[in-house]
Structures are given as C-alpha cells and as structure tokens.
Amino acid sequence: MKQPDSTRTPVKSRSIAQVSGLSNTRASSVHIVSEKCDFVVAAGRRVHYRRYGAGPPMIMMHASPLSSKSMRGAMQVFGQHFTCFALDNPGFGLSEPLPIGQGDMAAHADALKDTIDALELEHPVVYGASTGAAIAHAFGCKYPTASALCMLDTFSHYDTDDTLEGYFPDVIPRRDGGHLLASWEKISGLYLFSPWQKAEPSRRQVRDFPEPAMLHDMVLQLLCAGTDYKQLYAGAIAWEDAANVDRLSAPATLNVWESASGLARVQMLIDRGLPENYVPIYSDAAGGRYANQLNYLVEQSFCNAPPVPAHTTAVSAGEDYEPLYIETSQGTLFAKAANGMGCRPIVFLHDWGGSAQVFQSIATALATRHPVLAMDLPGHGDSPMQAGSVDELVPRTVTAVGEAISQLGFEGVDVIGIGAGLLLGNRLKESFPALVNRVVCLATAPVITELSEFEALSEAALSFDPDISGAHLIRAFSVARQQDLFWTWWRRTKATTLARAEPLDPVRIHGRAIDLLKSGNAYSEFHRATYSINGEAETSLCLVPNWQSGNGPVSDQLPEWLRKEICPLPDDSAKWGQSISAALAN
Structure with missing residues (x-):
C-alpha cells in the first residue's frame, strides 16, 4: 500500500461533487449496501456498531457525548470506497463501558484493538472525530503498525484548567425534569461559546446554529449515555495536548475545517509545527470535509487494499437476556x-x-x-x-x-x-x-x-x-x-x-x-x-x-x-x- 507523501503537502478544499461523485470507473463499480447495525463481543465487552459500504475496512469513532448515529453522514461518503464500521464508543450508544479505566486513553486504545480483532479486520483506516480522534490518536501511539492510517478530525490542544471547570452538567434525573434542560443548554452551548459554559463575548463562536431537530438528536444521545458520560469525555480532552502530538509515529491526517468549534486549537497545533507523519487536510465547510478526506485516501491508494468480505449473521438468542x-x-x-x-x-x-x-x-x-x-x-x-x-x-x-x-x-x-x-x-x-x-x-x-x-x-x-x-x-x-x-x-x-x-x-x-x-x-x-x-x-x-x-x-x-x-x-x-x-x- 502506498503511504502518504513524505513531503506532507496539505490537501486543499474540494467540492463534494468533485470527490463524492468521483468520475473514475472504480467509483461506479463499488456496490453500496444499506446500513446494518450489530454487536460484537470484544474481550468480554459488548460493542455496538453500524456497518455501511464496501471496500477495505475503516473504523470510525464519534465525538462525545454522541453515538455512532452521528457518523452516518461520514459513512455515506466514505462508504463509496470503504466498508465503514462506526462504533459506539465505550459507555455510549449501545456499547458497554470499559470495566475499569473509562477515562484512561491507553485502556481505550486496548479496547479498540480488541474490537478490531473481534471484527477480524486487517490494517484498517482508523477515523475519529473529537473524542473519537483522541481514541484514534492513543491507538496509533500504542499500536503504530496496527492501522493503515489514523485520521484525526478536530484533534487539537486543550487548556484543561480553562475547559473542564463546569464543562459537564449533572444529568442525574430530577423530579422536575431540570436535568433535561441542563442537557439542552450544554448541547446548544457547544455552538455558541468555546468552551460552551463560558458565555463571555471573547468566547463567542461565529458559525451556523443547528436546527432544533439536530440539537434534539444530540441531546438524546447524551442522555442515553447516562450519568457517567463525562469520564471518557474528560479523558479525551486531557489527551488532546500538544505534548502528545510527537508520540504518534503512525501515518496520520489532521482535518481542519472552517467553522469547526475547535478550529483555533487545531490551527495552533499546525502553527507549532507538525511531525512529518501528519498531513493537514483543509476544508471550507463541515459538509465538504468528508469529501476532501476521501479524496486524499483515493489519491494515496488507501482504498486499493483488500475489501472486507460480505457479512451475514444468523439471528439467535443466547442464554442471557x-x-x-x-x-x-x-x-x-x-x-x-x-x-x-x-x-x-x-x-x-x-x-x-x-x-x-x-x-x-x-x-x-x-x-x-x-x-x-x-x-x-x-x-x-x-x-x-x-x-x-x-x-x-x-x-x-x-x-x-x-x-x-x-x-x-x-x-x-x-x-x-x-x-x-x-x-x-x-x-x-x-x-x-x-x-x-x-x-x-x-x-x-x-x-x-x-x-x-x-x-x-x-x-x-x-x-x-x-x-x-x-x-x-x-x-x-x-x-x-x-x-x-x-x-x-x-x-x-x-x-x-x-x-x-x-x-x-x-x-x-x-x-x-x-x-x-x-x-x-x-x-x-x-x-x-x-x-x-x-x-x-x-x-x-x-x-x-x-x-x-x-x-x-x-x-x-x-x-x-x-x-x-x-x-x-x-x-x-x-x-x-x-x-x-x-x-x-x-
């Protein structure tokens, strides 16, 4: 497999029409299958995932406090050339939490390795968004030869002292339902201020605000994660530190897209100077970022790896409920x-x-x-x-x-x-x-x-x-x-x-x-x-x-x-x- 160019030329923005509708014959020959949901048991822990597309394997991990449901848009694009496995991170969606070390990124790297092995995948591209990017980065640090590429979407540097204070509202159910409004305030605040809980003029974000239906869907994903949602969330924020950048020796991309909440933090890492194994990929808008990343994968021949075999599962009930x-x-x-x-x-x-x-x-x-x-x-x-x-x-x-x-x-x-x-x-x-x-x-x-x-x-x-x-x-x-x-x-x-x-x-x-x-x-x-x-x-x-x-x-x-x-x-x-x-x- 051809590896990323060592000259590390940044990838510039291209339109979704230029990339997701690729005109080469191989693009039209890929059979797109509908999304399927399933479970796999990895080292005794039940992991929920969504599968979509056809081609070489790609593992996808979502941001906090969401679930694999939030990766559907990305799967629609990457699934043109890859078999996408979008995981529910431990403790989120329908995946069980880690038995210990839910906030330990090394433990999450091990859990991801166990999941890849349980799915019988060889050398997948590993894609992560925000918290998912922190897991992908930790995985690449601990298992540098286990993936074809680590794709980091909104991986940056956090000032944890400034960020974590008040960042995680209490979502323990209350008799008056107030925990629901606290959850709504957090999710909507992510699009207003950075960090969301510091409503100061200097923290104001200038970006499009989501429709209520999108906020609603995100709030439900937060609430379904339960009261312990902050453990992995906080661990991932702590891992996103400039001091950890040099620990990754595996090939990696760093996605930079306009209007991202962490754009300034991502740009700070780039301005600081990235190691040669990182390739920045620039996009003008959120929707186009997947197309630009897919374009990079196509140009660098990552989608020429052996495809994942078709998957069939016989439905059966086990001894446990x-x-x-x-x-x-x-x-x-x-x-x-x-x-x-x-x-x-x-x-x-x-x-x-x-x-x-x-x-x-x-x-x-x-x-x-x-x-x-x-x-x-x-x-x-x-x-x-x-x-x-x-x-x-x-x-x-x-x-x-x-x-x-x-x-x-x-x-x-x-x-x-x-x-x-x-x-x-x-x-x-x-x-x-x-x-x-x-x-x-x-x-x-x-x-x-x-x-x-x-x-x-x-x-x-x-x-x-x-x-x-x-x-x-x-x-x-x-x-x-x-x-x-x-x-x-x-x-x-x-x-x-x-x-x-x-x-x-x-x-x-x-x-x-x-x-x-x-x-x-x-x-x-x-x-x-x-x-x-x-x-x-x-x-x-x-x-x-x-x-x-x-x-x-x-x-x-x-x-x-x-x-x-x-x-x-x-x-x-x-x-x-x-x-x-x-x-x-x-």
Whole structure:
C-alpha cells in the first residue's frame, strides 16, 4: 500500500461533487449496501456498531457525548470506497463501558484493538472525530503498525484548567425534569461559546446554529449515555495536548475545517509545527470535509487494499437476556432476547410511546426459565420507523413481530402486552395462530378501544416536536410523570388520582420520557391506528398491579372483557417476574 507523501503537502478544499461523485470507473463499480447495525463481543465487552459500504475496512469513532448515529453522514461518503464500521464508543450508544479505566486513553486504545480483532479486520483506516480522534490518536501511539492510517478530525490542544471547570452538567434525573434542560443548554452551548459554559463575548463562536431537530438528536444521545458520560469525555480532552502530538509515529491526517468549534486549537497545533507523519487536510465547510478526506485516501491508494468480505449473521438468542437486531420484511427491529429453557416462550409488546426497556426487570427474571423476546416496535426506541401510512401501521407491525418470533424459532408463545401492545398481540394471534398460544394483558397502562377515550387522549397529547427552547423535553417528562400520578393520565382529576406503594421515581420517569421523545410527534397517530381494535375476543388473563385511584382499585376500572381472569401483582415491582411466571404456569 502506498503511504502518504513524505513531503506532507496539505490537501486543499474540494467540492463534494468533485470527490463524492468521483468520475473514475472504480467509483461506479463499488456496490453500496444499506446500513446494518450489530454487536460484537470484544474481550468480554459488548460493542455496538453500524456497518455501511464496501471496500477495505475503516473504523470510525464519534465525538462525545454522541453515538455512532452521528457518523452516518461520514459513512455515506466514505462508504463509496470503504466498508465503514462506526462504533459506539465505550459507555455510549449501545456499547458497554470499559470495566475499569473509562477515562484512561491507553485502556481505550486496548479496547479498540480488541474490537478490531473481534471484527477480524486487517490494517484498517482508523477515523475519529473529537473524542473519537483522541481514541484514534492513543491507538496509533500504542499500536503504530496496527492501522493503515489514523485520521484525526478536530484533534487539537486543550487548556484543561480553562475547559473542564463546569464543562459537564449533572444529568442525574430530577423530579422536575431540570436535568433535561441542563442537557439542552450544554448541547446548544457547544455552538455558541468555546468552551460552551463560558458565555463571555471573547468566547463567542461565529458559525451556523443547528436546527432544533439536530440539537434534539444530540441531546438524546447524551442522555442515553447516562450519568457517567463525562469520564471518557474528560479523558479525551486531557489527551488532546500538544505534548502528545510527537508520540504518534503512525501515518496520520489532521482535518481542519472552517467553522469547526475547535478550529483555533487545531490551527495552533499546525502553527507549532507538525511531525512529518501528519498531513493537514483543509476544508471550507463541515459538509465538504468528508469529501476532501476521501479524496486524499483515493489519491494515496488507501482504498486499493483488500475489501472486507460480505457479512451475514444468523439471528439467535443466547442464554442471557441481551440485545440483538432482527431483519424483517418490514424493516429492522431492535430487540432483547434470551433462550431460557424449560417453559413456554414469552413475547413482550410495549404500549405506543414505550420501548422494550419497560420490560427489563420482568424479562430478566423470566429469562432464567423461559425463552423471552421484547422488541422496540417500529418507530420506537432503537427500531427505525418505516415508510407508509398510519392505516398500514398495524398490519405492518404485526407482520414484523411475527417474522421476528419465527426467526428466533419460538412457537406457541404467550404474548404479554401493555396498552396498545395487548391489541397488537390479539392481531398477532389472528395472523399467526400457530405462533401464539394466548395473549395476556399487563395492566400498567389503559387499553384504549373507545372513541371517546381516544379523543380525550388526542386532545391532551402534547407535541414532542423539537423546540428551540428545549421545552418539548419538559413536555415529554411531564406526560411520563403524569402516567405515574393518574389513571388515566389525560384525565387529571380527583377521581383519577393514582396511589401506588412505590415512591415517585425520577429514573423511571426519565426512562419513559426518553421513550416518548424517541417515538416523536406520532404518539397520537399511533394510538389512532389501534384504538378501534377489539381486544375482547382473545385476551384470557390480566396481570394487574395493586394500584388504587380515586375511583377505587385499578382492577375495577378495566373493561369488563379484561376482568375475566385477574392475577394481582405484588406492590414491589421487582417481584413481578416471579408472580407472572407462576400465573402463566397455571
């Protein structure tokens, strides 16, 4: 493979049309495949990644506090000539954190080496943005011959004393949802001041400000990283030090693009003088930087290396309750599953605006004896929304769920549904009678089948469209909190006041708020697709928490057809798994 020119001529800006639409014949011969998500276990740690494109391998790592989702734009460009593997950094997205040393860049270099080995990749190009660039740099320092090239996008020098003070807001869930606005303030501040928390005239950035939808997506990625997000983030900032530049002997590029938040810091490194193994690549704008970097890789023949073989994965559930992706004719479903032995399989279907995460504790308990499967329904959690009208939503969702169950080899399953999940379960039994034994209601949310209730819900349902103020975050948190306080939440009266044995839990409310925000503004549209489904015909058992409202026990407020066979659940939700297993065995 030809290495970068030792004269280190800087690469100047070229348009996306000049590069991403390369006119040579080899560009048109590359088959572009759609993005696929998967997991790999590296040294005992589960790593989530996105794969896109065809050609030699390229590892891609994202900025903090984001996930591999933020690398999609880059993958679309580099995937023309490379097989891109965009990783969720440890502790971000769906990747597990390092067991120790989450802020230690040498440990992250080791983790990256383990991941490359687990993916069976040879000599990949290693690309990193911001935090990802720090990991790529640390990897190149520790394993100088393990990569074809280290591509550093916004690698610079930080004054850590000036930067780190107040840089990481507390995102521990609060009862008033204030942590959500703190997260919004940080993400939006990244585009206003440098560092973001120092709102002084001399710190003001002059650049385009993102649309609310982009900020919203970034905030969700921060919140999904959890309260420990700052460990790697801070470790990467500390690593970006001029003193570390000379430690890298591997071939490297340093991307310099106009309007980057760290442009002045990057330019400082260049003005200081870079070692000969670094090649600066200049771009006029953020969008063109990927094209210019791809142009460099093409000109230096990095894309002539052997391509990565096509990848196929057989879908199967292991012994532990773990995440996986299931491809169906209706699109990809993110799921969690376990192949527990001995008892009938159980499939969980969440309510609209929920996710598989609501079943985490129950499914984990049941997985010791039952095969279990919980899915994010299309447009929820980490399952993408598929194109089509609302009228097609129910049949397409039922088809996807049925195919997912079949792919795992489950038969004669008991379906446990919450709210709309119960109604979908009944349709599933009609469409796939050989797959479903019975449909069971978990009555932690109302089942809407009456037009009057749907109209009341629609009138109360708040818009979760991203707002420049971040107010939509608080609206979602408010709905999630009301779900704990009223039965039903859209009728907030003395009669609907809900009394529960368990205290109001900000963490639980936060989780439901994130689910609502991920489902977006289609929340009421989803309900419109299912409110008219009659669940009466097939539901045989109703699992009911011991909750009281102003109207009496919740069990007395269920539709009559749900009260044929009631199994009460204990006050402690941690014990529900055991109670449900016993009820299903009867």
